[in-house]
Amino acid sequence: xxxxxxxxxxxxxxxxxxxxxxxxxxxxxxxxxxxxxxxxxxxxxxxxxxxxxxxxxxxxxxxxxxxxxxxxxxxxxxxxxxxxxxxxxxxxxxxxxxxxxxxxxxxxxxxxxxxxxxxxxxxxxxxxxxxxxxxxxxxxxxxxxxxxxxxxxxxxxxxxxxxxxxxxxxxxxxxxxxxxxxxxxxxxxxxxxxxxxxxxxxxxxxxxxxxxxxxxxxxxxxxxxxxxxxxxxxxxxxxxxxxxxxxxxxxxxxxxxxxxxxxxxxxxxxxxxxxxxxxxxxxxxxxxxxxxxxxxxxxxxxxxxxxxxxxxxxxxxxxxxxxxxxxxxxxxxxxxxxxxxxxxxxxxxxxxxxxxxxxxxxxxxxxxxxxxxxxxxxxxxxxxxxxxxxxxxxxxxxxxxxxxxxxxxxxxxxxxxxxxxx
Amino acid sequence: xxxxxxxxxxxxxxxxxxxxxxxxxxxxxxxxxxxxxxxxxxxxxxxxxxxxxxxxxxxxxxxxxxxxxxxxxxxxxxxxxxxxxxxxxxxxxxxxxxxxxxxxxxxxxxxxxxxxxxxxxxxxxxxxxxxxxxxxxxxxxxxxxxxxxxxxxxxxxxxxxxxxxxxxxxxxxxxxxxxxxxxxxxxxxxxxxxxxxxxxxxxxxxxxxxxxxxxxxxxxxxxxxxxxxxxxxxxxxxxxxxxxxxxxxxxxxxxxxxxxxxxxxxxxxxxxxxxxxxxxxxxxxxxxxxxxxxxxxxxxxxxxxxxxxxxxxxxxxxxxxxxxxxxxxxxxxxxxxxxxxxxxxxxxxxxxxxxxxxxxxxxxxxxxxxxxxxxxxxxxxxxxxxxxxxxxxxxxxxxxxxxxxxxxxxxxxxxxxxxxxx
Numbered sequence: 106x107x108x109x110x111x112x113x114x115x116x117x118x119x120x121x122x123x124x125x126x127x128x129x130x131x132x133x134x135x136x137x138x139x140x141x142x143x144x145x146x147x148x149x150x151x152x153x154x155x156x157x158x159x160x161x162x163x164x165x166x167x168x169x170x171x172x173x174x175x176x177x178x179x180x181x182x183x184x185x186x187x188x189x190x191x192x193x194x195x196x197x198x199x200x201x202x203x204x205x206x207x208x209x210x211x212x213x214x215x216x217x218x219x220x221x222x223x224x225x226x227x228x229x230x231x232x233x234x235x236x237x238x239x240x241x242x243x244x245x246x247x248x249x250x251x252x253x254x255x256x257x258x259x260x261x262x263x264x265x266x267x268x269x270x271x272x273x274x275x276x277x278x279x280x281x282x283x284x285x286x287x288x289x290x291x292x293x294x295x296x297x298x299x300x301x302x303x304x305x306x307x308x309x310x311x312x313x314x315x316x317x318x319x320x321x322x323x324x325x326x327x328x329x330x331x332x333x334x335x336x337x338x339x340x341x342x343x344x345x346x347x348x349x350x351x352x353x354x355x356x357x358x359x360x361x362x363x364x365x366x367x368x369x370x371x372x373x374x375x376x377x378x379x380x381x382x383x384x385x386x387x388x389x390x391x392x393x394x395x396x397x398x399x400x401x402x403x404x405x406x407x408x409x410x411x412x413x414x415x416x417x418x419x420x421x422x423x424x425x426x427x428x429x430x431x432x433x434x435x436x437x438x439x440x441x442x443x444x445x446x447x448x449x450x451x452x453x454x455x456x457x458x459x460x461x462x463x464x465x466x467x468x469x470x471x472x473x474x475x476x477x478x479x480x481x482x483x484x485x486x487x488x489x490x491x492x493x494x495x496x497x498x499x500x501x502x503x504x505x506x507x508x509x510x511x512x513x514x515x516x517x518x519x520x521x522x523x524x525x526x527x
Numbered sequence: 528x529x530x531x532x533x534x535x536x537x538x539x540x541x542x543x544x545x546x547x548x549x550x551x552x553x554x555x556x557x558x559x560x561x562x563x564x565x566x567x568x569x570x571x572x573x574x575x576x577x578x579x580x581x582x583x584x585x586x587x588x589x590x591x592x593x594x595x596x597x598x599x600x601x602x603x604x605x606x607x608x609x610x611x612x613x614x615x616x617x618x619x620x621x622x623x624x625x626x627x628x629x630x631x632x633x634x635x636x637x638x639x640x641x642x643x644x645x646x647x648x649x650x651x652x653x654x655x656x657x658x659x660x661x662x663x664x665x666x667x668x669x670x671x672x673x674x675x676x677x678x679x680x681x682x683x684x685x686x687x688x689x690x691x692x693x694x695x696x697x698x699x700x701x702x703x704x705x706x707x708x709x710x711x712x713x714x715x716x717x718x719x720x721x722x723x724x725x726x727x728x729x730x731x732x733x734x735x736x737x738x739x740x741x742x743x744x745x746x747x748x749x750x751x752x753x754x755x756x757x758x759x760x761x762x763x764x765x766x767x768x769x770x771x772x773x774x775x776x777x778x779x780x781x782x783x784x785x786x787x788x789x790x791x792x793x794x795x796x797x798x799x800x801x802x803x804x805x806x807x808x809x810x811x812x813x814x815x816x817x818x819x820x821x822x823x824x825x826x827x828x829x830x831x832x833x834x835x836x837x838x839x840x841x842x843x844x845x846x847x848x849x850x851x852x853x854x855x856x857x858x859x860x861x862x863x864x865x866x867x868x869x870x871x872x873x874x875x876x877x878x879x880x881x882x883x884x885x886x887x888x889x890x891x892x893x894x895x896x897x898x899x900x901x902x903x904x905x906x907x908x909x910x911x912x913x914x915x916x917x918x919x920x921x922x923x924x925x926x927x928x929x930x931x932x933x934x935x936x937x938x939x940x941x942x943x944x945x946x947x948x949x
Contacts, residue, residue, distance in 0.1 A: 121583040128584075155607065161543040162550075162615040170624065171617055177625055178610035181603035185577065188600035192585040195593055202592065203599050207629070208674055252630055 107276035108140040108234070112244065112266035114282055115149035117340040118186050121193075128193035130344040131239060135199050137348050140234040142273060144244045144266040145190050147182025155179055172217035176246070176256045179218075180206070183243035183262070191241045202233055203241040206254070211247035211265065213255045220255035222247060222264070222327075225272035242269055263324035271331035278328070278335050279355075280320060285339035286356035287312065287319055289522040290374040294513050297523035301372060303357045306335070308372045311465040311499045325358065332360045370468035370475060371520040374513050378460040378506055380410060381433035382491065384425040385440065386452035390417035394448070398424060401443045407432045411461065411494045411503060425492060427503060433457050459491065460509040463501040464516055476500045482519035488512055529698035530562040530656070534666065534688035536704055537571035539762040540608050543615075550615035552766040553661060557621050559770050562656040564695060566666045566688040567612050569604025577601055594639035598668070598678045601640075602628070605665035605684070613663045624655055625663040628676070633669035633687065635677045642677035644669060644686070647694035664691055685746035693753035700750070700757050701777075706741055707761035708778035709734065711944040712796040716935050719945035723794060725779045727889040728757070730794045733921045734887055747780065754782040792890035792897060793942040796935050797921075800882040800928055802832060803855035804913065806847040807862065808874035812839035816870070820846060823865045829854045833883065833916045833925060847914055849925065855879050881913065882931040885923040886938055898922045904941035910934055 111134070113127050127145065135141050155178050163171055187203035194201035206213075209230060213220035233240045244262025247255050257264055263280060270278035285300065287309065292298040304312070306329035310322065319337055328335040338355025388394055395414065402409060412426045428436050437455055445451045469475045476493075479500055483490060488511065492503035504512055517523060533556070535549050549567065557563050577600050585593055609625035616623035628635075631651060635642035655662045666684025669677050679686055685702060692700035707722065709731065714720040726734070728751035732744065741759055750757040760777025810816055821831060834848045850858050859877055867873045891897045898915075901922055905912060910933065914925035926934055939945060 121580055124584060158543055158607075158611055159614055162546060162611055162618060164614070164618040170622065171614060174610045174613045174617070174625055177613070177627070178607055181606050181610075184603050184606075185580075185600055188596045188603075189580055189584055191596045191599070192581055192593060195596070196584060196586040200592065203596055205599070205676075254627075 106138045108142070108273055109134060110142045110144065110266055110270040110273070110275045110278040112144045112262060112278065112280045113146065113340060114262070115146040115151070116283055117281055118145050118147070118190070119149040121189070124186075124189050124193050125196075126344050127340075128190060128197050128199075131194060132197040132199045133345065134348065135239050141239045142230065142234070142269055142275070143190065143239060143241045144262060144269060145183070145186040145241065146244055146262040147186055151182040151185065152179055155182060169217060173253055176217045176220075176254050179256050180243070180246040180254045183245050187241040187243050191239075194239050194241070199239055200237055201239040201241060203243075204229070205243050206246035206265075207248035207252070209242060209269075211242075211268070213247035213249055213257070215249040215251075215253065215255065217253075217255055219258040220247060220249070222257070222268045225268055227272050230269075230273065261321070261323075263321040264327055267324045267327045267331070267333050267335060270333045270335075271327065275333065278333050280324075280335065280337050281340035282319065282337060283340065284319055284337070285341075285354065286337055287358075287373070289372065290376070290513055290517055294376070294510050295374075295517045295523070297517065299522060299525070301356050302353075303359055304372055305467045306358050306360050307498055308465050308467050309358045311463070311496075312373055312375050320358075328358060329360055334359060370472045371464045371466035371522065372468075373465050374516050374520075374522065375463045375465055376460060376509060376513055378509060379430050380427040380459065380461055380503075381430045381455060381457040382425060382427050382459045382503055383433070383436055383440070383453065383455045384423055385444075385448065385450060386423050386454065387421045387450040388424050388448055390420055390422040394422075395424070397447065398440070398444055399426070401439055402426075402428070402436055405435065405439045407436050407439070411492055411501060413492050413494065427459070427461065427492070430457055456491075458506045459503050460506045461501050461503050462509065462512045462516065463499050464520065465499045467498050469498050469500070478519060479516060482515045483512055486511055486515045488515075528560045530564070530695055531556060532564045532566065532688055532692040532695070532697045532700040534566045534684060534700065534702045535568065535762060536684070537568040537573070538705055539703055540567050540569070540612070541571040543611070546608075546611050546615050547618075548766050549612060549762075550619050550621075553616060554619040554621045555767065556770065557661050563661045564652065564656070564691055564697070565612065565661060565663045566684060566691060567605070567608040567663065568666050568684040569608055573604040573607065574601055577604060591639060595675055598639045598642075598676050601678050602665070602668040602676045605667050609663040609665050613661075616661050616663070621661055622659055623661040623663060625665075626651070627665050628668035628687075629670035629674070631664060631691075633664075633690070635669035635671055635679070637671040637673075637675065637677065639675075639677055641680040642669060642671070644679070644690045647690055649694050652691075652695065683743070683745075685743040686749055689746045689749045689753070689755050689757060692755045692757075693749065697755065700755050702742060702746075702757065702759050703762035704741065704759060705762065706759070707763075707776065708759055709741055709780075709795070711794065712935055712939055713798070716798070716932050717796075717939045717945070719939065721944060721947070723778050724775075725781055726794055728780050728782050729920055730887050730889050731780045733885070733918075734795055734797050742780075750780060751782055756781060792894045793886045793888035793944065794890075795887050796938050796942075796944065797885045797887055798882060798931060798935055800931060801852050802849040802881065802883055802925075803852045803877060803879040804847060804849050804881045804925055805855070805858055805862070805875065805877045806845055807866075807870065807872060808845050808876065809843045809872045810846050810870055812842055812844040816844075817846070819869065820862070820866055821848070823861055824850070824858055827857065827861045829858050829861070833914055833923060835914050835916065849881070849883065849914070852879055878913075880928045881925050882928045883923050883925050884931065884934045884938065885921050886942065887921045889920050891920050891922070900941060901938060904937045905934055908933055908937045910937075
């Protein structure tokens, strides 16, 4: 008997047959006595279809007036979904009503195509829930203060669902997706990878940014900020599996640091082979040098990930960083043409055949020796570490790309991630 | 330098190429200094696609909750159109902004799928027009007082356009469609049929109900009520024809009875071969007899068109009426089983091979002898008249179906409709 938010992705809403299955699943939860709010995405392919039509017509330059119309257009995809899902629920004998973002309303700023949610009014939805209705709300969209439709950007339906759950103080927000949870690492690399039954939202943030593309990172931030218990689970289970089983499946992303979480020092191994490493050797060790280098890179709109500067030796130091592999050539060019001369060095070296491997775990905060255990495991496999970067709950190393799978498997084993949780 | 409303149908909006043409046409009017409001329909086929999806999912019984969701769904078709048209206008270098019905807002009652417009607020639109923008408004839809989306029913975009024109006190509302105006009669029957440069809205009402399916009849009623000059014109002319030429094309539906209209006594010949005639002979001529007969027919949800009752002879009369041909057999059955016995007659006769031919003209009100001129023209062709029905601006006859084309041509000639207007 709780207030529950379900979120279904575009694949789950991809056909009338699938929408009927979503309706049956939601109806099951409703009949079990829960107050249900459902946030579906647009039918898969629909948003691309709409934006494709726009692309044929829109001006070359996308100013605010253009972006406003793109939101007007794209928001219809979700409106179709909520209408169809409400009808399917009614056909299941469940009273249901749908709302577009502006009807709730979901208030956002006016940053068309990438708006931020300011607040969500809950009165209208609460009234319907009290009347025994399932409420179906469009994801991905809201309304600004002058009544213009806004969208939250790609994947924004996850964020919408979490925001609605926060506003309604929902007991849990269930994100139905095409994976069955968050894993200790990618099962394609480590067959022994285990599904985590819980993960902290901070770990999830680190995992998500490292390439575990399970959830929109913004939705995780939102869940953390408003302390919304968030569960990622599979939409491919039969709709009629027992609720108790379904409610315990997937991975719960929690904001509370319970005891169990403290026990698991490292929760997962993330990796990423999309990066390239660049080093400038023999840089004079004087104030402002980092800005001099990275300012030029930022000016070229290139994002930098890991940054390392070593202690100096005889007034000279080595400066290294990683960028996306696609930006490698351009970055080297920027350094050679705009930075090298003023630094008095042209010793710029780079390597695109690297990868980044990270151990992530909220327990690292209170445990010493985790990083050195990581380094030992890698050294036992003969893997040379090129760069090291650490944060509170993550330690990353840059290594030769060819060792990636070996490193991930070694670390997965070293931290006992292939063993069932205690 | 006037405020002009353009309305484009689904065919005109049927592809991005066609939408681009609409944009070019509107841009031409905008550049000539007019304040432009545009009301486009959904892209052709889109509303059917959406309602087709709904049909697969919706409950068997369409209660209010179901109809509400159908409106939620169907209204997206027009929202896509306004977004795309606004983008195409922007690409033409014309500032443009689109609004859904709820954003204007267009206030309606809550009769989902067939709502009536209560009022339209004009402040937001006026502000944009004053700022030099073209305003694109969804047809077919509005919002009720509790913020639910409503639709006006099929063809409602014509009505939306006229209602917007009325609210904005537009100089003229131009309905672009796939015919180039209102004709004296169907050119397929009478090759000499002429396009009317003007027609009164009352004549248009009679023409429309007789089968000249140029405009939604509700939109014509609306135009009459709010005295909106309405022009029907072709969307197939090149977008870059001179404005003066375009503005004088098609047919202007006026609410003022100017001199010119008084001169044209008969404006057009309408006809309809979808009806069947039914007579009950030897009916006792006593009060309540018409109700006794037609009440039973109405109870069976059968619509009746022409109704004739002759003067009685020896306390008996003959009672005749026409129904849609599809309802003929059912009507005869109702009469035989539910009416005949109590009337004391079983002399029920019918004929499905009839047609109705009408002359329509606002000038008939002040001219005598028009009907007899009609009857003479028919008699000169040897056409027997089976039923006659008259109203203020229309005289209809029911004749043998095989004479239909002959009758229409004879009347067209008799009333000089093939001659250029004086």
